[in-house]
Amino acid sequence: MGMKWYVVRRVAWAVVATYLAVSLTFGLLMVTPNAGADVAAAQAAASGQDYDAVRERYLERRGLDRPVEEQYVDYMTNILTLDWGYSFSQGEPVLAAIGEAWVYSAQYFVPSILISALLGYGIGLYSALNRYTPTDYLGSFVAYFGISIPNFWFAIVLILLFGVVFRLLPTFYDSGVALLSVQNAKQLLLPVVVLSTASVAGQMRYSRAQAIEYARSAFVKTARAKGASEWRVLTRHILRVALVPLSTILIADVLAVLFAGSFIIETIFQIPGLGRLALEAIQQRDTPLVLATTLIPVFIAILGNLLQDLAYVALDPRIDYGDR
């Protein structure tokens, strides 16, 4: 089997995975009582109307009393045509709400990824080449610290120290500040530090392990024997082969941080991004928005995995397409 066939199969699988994920959310919605209907009916019952009648009217108006297969086709068509419904908690279409929120998430997210990738790979490679030195031990310590510290607790402690005790940085995010200003940089500093601490650790450990493996290999010895400088060995010989497996970690890490981290960071620092949007949707039982904020990470995950596998094909000539 050739490379093209592999790529076709991989893309087809991504489509199937998307289809299954969307179907799963539909299935979950079908087997649980409608939250919105309950809310509407409870409100009506409080004002003296009949609970069941209001509930039924609510379902009828939204076409939720039709046969399951009809609703399923409708649901899938709406998802496909980007007709994702109206969010009552935000008072605007779901996609508009998401369009406004993602900017705030990106502001702290992109710098964190860049910093953690650069620092993580940098320290990891350095400590692999300088094993059992104080710097290596310091690196290991930072790695253990980063993977073990609960990021919500770390954020609280940082706010306590820099916001409350020393009063150097603001304790929460103010969305009224201009995008490119010192003040904005200051208020994004703590979120970026918290997010990157978590992911620096993972990347450092993996890149150290990878680089140690390659540092002993024959091609590195050959390069050294031919008189290549340490820097050249590191960047041209070790980093180049190590980048392939490391890119996997980067994608996996980016996604893990995006999903769990953004909820926590945005709650603590009061950033009006995607995580906060999702939480508000859940708290106010706003089903269309809950669905959208669930599906978007899933789509990103599927796309990320696809791109990563395709990047592998381009990066690593050793991959055997017959195997998988």
Added chain:
Amino acid sequence: MAGDEPAPDGGTARGAGTGFEGIDWTAVDDAGSAGPSAAVTAEVLVLLGLAAALVYDYVVLANEAPTVGVVGWDVTGVEWLLVVVLVVGAFHAALPLARNRRLTAYYWRQFRKNRAAVVSLGFLGVVFLVGLVGPLIWTAPNEAIDYAAAYQPPVFAGGSWEHALGTDAQGRPIWHLIVYGMRVSLEVGLISMVFAISIGTVVGTAAAYFGGYVDEALMRYVDLQQTFPVFILLLLLIYLYGASLLLIIALYGLFSWEGTARLVRSEALQRGEEAYVRAAEATGAGRWWTIRRHLIPNVSSTVITAATLSIPVFILGEASLSFLGFGDPDVFSWGRTISAGRSDLPNAPWISTIPGLFLFLTVLAFNFVGDALRDAIDPR
């Protein structure tokens, strides 16, 4: 004459006395390892006893009376699971270790080289014991509410020894909140780990051994599960069904075994090519037998490391959920306590920081122990 006598244990007497062929290989095997006959019987008996107690608790006592009347302990569903997990752990981890003294001593010598890991193991032992028996000693936080004693600082910040770690906004001693939080972390970490690791090991070895369509189907499912992030799935399900500790534990256990499955699969693929597996097949061992007796024991070093390192992930995950307000409202998770203390950060920082320190140290200790275990039992 030996061949004419009725076989004492059914069938093996046929070639008895004829040397090599007469050896009961199962018995030889058992003498060296955990010795299933007695241990398995004991384990099954204990689990059956637990099942009977469970039925008694739910059918006879129902909700009216506490299960263990003397101490007034009404065992919840999650606590039942914890007991089962502890029984399984005693028979499958503690018993083999106690029987194989020499191997245990060897592992311990290897493990001891890592000072930080030894200290961590001691800390985890304390957390385990306090989490297990602490709730029987110290009263539940909600029964210890005392508004007159609210916001007492810990003893090192000028408080009294009566509440050594201080009290929260409702006068609940922080120490009680920490003890009950240890129980929650214990339950989440251990139960989810046992579920996830068991499923992952079985799926991984099965995929590696059977290959073909079984492998393809299982690994495609693993791909799918990996794409759907557990955290998002948990949020969606909690949105739909409401939060409970059992749901969180079950979801972590049932939907986060894909990493283990992949690891075990690749490990088992390498092991499957080795001579002893070929030899077992050549002597007519069945597939299931080969998997159970030859593949799983040989991937166990990978599994043990993965198990130890998965516990902190589950503990952190549950704490994050509770912090966001999606935890079980009936249990005192560390995440919930930390979240509750956020509003009092400037005037009473100990409410958030002390439980957080315990959470941090617990997770750190698990990571130290997991890495040291890998170095000790995995020769590569």
